[in-house]
Amino acid sequence: MDALFWIATNIFGTPAILLGFIVLIGLLLQKKRSVRSSAERSRR
Numbered sequence: 001m002d003a004l005f006w007i008a009t010n011i012f013g014t015p016a017i018l019l020g021f022i023v024l025i026g027l028l029l030q031k032k033r034s035v036r037s038s039a040e041r042s043r044r
Contacts, residue, residue, distance in 0.1 A: 012018050
């Protein structure tokens with residue numbers, strides 16, 4: 001439980017790191033969509 005509290009205060013409490021995580025998740029989701037759509041195009 002202490003580890004979760006430390007992560008919440010030190011990592012998510014820092015705006016730059018939190019914003020970085022949000023950007024990383026967004027980029028990964030975009031990459032996943034583009035790979036999926038290119039695979040569907042190659043089947044046709």
